[in-house]
Amino acid sequence: MMVLGVTGSIIAFEPELDRLLHPGLSRVKPGGRILSLVEIGEAASKKYGGEPVVAYLPSSSPNFPTQVILSPGVVSVNQYTGEVLGIRTRGQTLLGFMRALHVRLASGDIGRNILRWSTAAMLISLASGLYLWWPRKRMRIRGPWWSRLFWSDLHNSFGILSLLPLLLLTATGMVIGFEDGVSSLLDKMSGDHPVQLPQIRIRLEPAPSHPEITPDEAITIAGAQLPGAVPYRLQMPRYGGLYVVALAYSDHRIAAESNSISIDPSDGRIVAVNLSTSLTPRERFMATNEAIHTGSVFGMPTRIIAALASILLPLQVVSGLLIWMRRTRILGK
Amino acid sequence: MNRTVAIVFLLAASAMAGDLTGKWSGTFKVDGGDHTIPQVFILKQQGKTLTGSGGPSAGEQYPIENGKIDGDEVRFEITTGEWKFAYDLKQTAPDGLKGDLKLQSVNDSRNAKVSLTRSKGE
Numbered sequence: 001m002m003v004l005g006v007t008g009s010i011i012a013f014e015p016e017l018d019r020l021l022h023p024g025l026s027r028v029k030p031g032g033r034i035l036s037l038v039e040i041g042e043a044a045s046k047k048y049g050g051e052p053v054v055a056y057l058p059s060s061s062p063n064f065p066t067q068v069i070l071s072p073g074v075v076s077v078n079q080y081t082g083e084v085l086g087i088r089t090r091g092q093t094l095l096g097f098m099r100a101l102h103v104r105l106a107s108g109d110i111g112r113n114i115l116r117w118s119t120a121a122m123l124i125s126l127a128s129g130l131y132l133w134w135p136r137k138r139m140r141i142r143g144p145w146w147s148r149l150f151w152s153d154l155h156n157s158f159g160i161l162s163l164l165p166l167l168l169l170t171a172t173g174m175v176i177g178f179e180d181g182v183s184s185l186l187d188k189m190s191g192d193h194p195v196q197l198p199q200i201r202i203r204l205e206p207a208p209s210h211p212e213i214t215p216d217e218a219i220t221i222a223g224a225q226l227p228g229a230v231p232y233r234l235q236m237p238r239y240g241g242l243y244v245v246a247l248a249y250s251d252h253r254i255a256a257e258s259n260s261i262s263i264d265p266s267d268g269r270i271v272a273v274n275l276s277t278s279l280t281p282r283e284r285f286m287a288t289n290e291a292i293h294t295g296s297v298f299g300m301p302t303r304i305i306a307a308l309a310s311i312l313l314p315l316q317v318v319s320g321l322l323i324w325m326r327r328t329r330i331l332g333k
Numbered sequence: 334m335n336r337t338v339a340i341v342f343l344l345a346a347s348a349m350a351g352d353l354t355g356k357w358s359g360t361f362k363v364d365g366g367d368h369t370i371p372q373v374f375i376l377k378q379q380g381k382t383l384t385g386s387g388g389p390s391a392g393e394q395y396p397i398e399n400g401k402i403d404g405d406e407v408r409f410e411i412t413t414g415e416w417k418f419a420y421d422l423k424q425t426a427p428d429g430l431k432g433d434l435k436l437q438s439v440n441d442s443r444n445a446k447v448s449l450t451r452s453k454g455e
Contacts, residue, residue, distance in 0.1 A: 108364030
C-alpha cells in the first residue's frame with residue numbers, strides 16, 4: 001500500500017515530471033513558420049545516421065517540440081527552426097521504474113499478483129476503517145504528535161477525508177489488476193468480440209512508380225475527417241503498410257485519444273476509421289475506469305485529488321501501524 | 334563407432350541450423366503482463382543475414398532490423414513505434430525457435446519468453 005500510494009502520487013503527474021526531468025528536450029520558443037513533418041523528419045534522420053522515421057508525434061503545444069520516433073529512440077526537433085534538440089534512447093528511466101513499481105512491483109508475475117490481491121485487501125481495509133470511524137465520527141486532531149491520541153485522530157480525520165477518492169482509486173485499480181477477467185466478463189455480458197483490424201500489407205521498399213502522399217498530406221486528410229480533433233501521432237507506412245493518424249479531442253475526457261484513421265500512402269484513400277464514439281461497451285468501460293484511476297476524468301482538478309489521496313495512503317498506513325503498535329504495547333502491560 | 338556418432342551429431346546440428354526462410358508463428362507473454370501476444374514472422378535468410386517482417390498478425394507487419402544468424406543463434410529487432418522488440422532466439426529444432434525478448438520504450442523495459450514454430454507448408 002505504501003508503494004502504491006507513493007508511486008501513484010508520482011505517476012499522476014508523469015507527463016509534467018517527464019518534461020521537468022528533460023528540460024532541453026521538452027521546450028521550444030515559438031516563432032516563425034512551422035516546418036513540415038517531412039523537413040522535421042529529415043533533420044532528425046540526418047542527425048542519427050539516416051535512420052528511417054518510424055512515426056511522428058506532432059507538438060501538442062506551441063511550446064513543446066515535435067518528436068520523431070526512430071529505431072534508436074525518440075528525437076525532439078524544434079518545429080520552427082529544424083534544430084535537433086536531442087534523443088531519448090530506449091531503456092528504463094526513474095519515472096518508468098516508478099510506473100513499474102506501481103503496476104508490478106518492478107518485477108514480473110509475482111509482483112503483479114501481490115499488487116492485484118493487495119487492492120482487494122485494501123478495499124476490505126477501507127470498508128473496515130469506515131465501520132470503525134462511524135460511531136464517533138472524529139474529524140479533529142488533538143494531543144501532541146507523539147501521543148496515541150494524535151495518531152488516532154490523524155488516522156480518523158485523514159482517513160475519512162480521503163475515503164471516497166481512495167475507494168475509487170482502489171476499485172478502479174482492482175479492475176486494472178484483473179483486466180483480463182473483467183474484459184472477458186464484459187465481452188460475455190455484452191456479446192462483443194474483439195474488433196478485427198483491417199488487413200494491411202507491409203511495404204519494405206518505397207513506393208514504386210508514382211510519388212506517395214507526404215506525412216503532412218496524410219495529416220490533412222485525416223484532420224478533414226474529424227474536425228476539432230488534434231493529430232498527436234502519425235505512423236509511417238514502412239511500419240505497418242499504411243499511414244495511421246491518431247487524433248485526440250481535447251474536450252473529451254474519456255478515450256479522447258482513441259481515434260485513428262488509416263490512409264493508403266499511394267493514393268490518400270481512407271482505408272479504416274476507428275472512432276472513440278464507436279468503442280465497444282467493454283472498451284468504453286475500461287477507458288472510463290482508467291480515466292478515473294489516473295484522475296484524468298475531469299482534468300487537472302481530479303488528477304490533483306488522485307495524487308493527494310495517493311500520498312495520504314502511506315500516512316494512513318504509518319498512523320494505523322503506530323496505533324496498532326501502541327495498543328499492543330498497552331495490552332501487553 | 335565414434336565416427337558414426339560424430340557424423341550423426343554433425344548432420345543433426347546442420348539440420349537444426351537449417352534455413353529459416355518461411356512463415357513462423359507463436360506467442361509471447363510479457364513477465365508481469367496480462368495478455369498473451371500472438372506473433373507472426375515472414376523470415377528470409379540469406380547466409381548469416383536475416384530479413385523479412387514480423388508483427389502481431391499477418392496483416393500487421395513491421396520490418397526486421399539487424400537480423401543476424403550465428404550457428405543456432407538468431408538475433409533481430411523490430412520497431413513498432415514507441416516500443417522496440419529485441420529477439421534473442423535459439424533454433425531448438427528445424428521448425429522451432431525459442432528464446433528471450435526484450436521490449437524497450439524510452440521509459441520502460443520489459444522481458445518476455447518467446448516460442449515460435451514454422452508454419453506447415455511454408
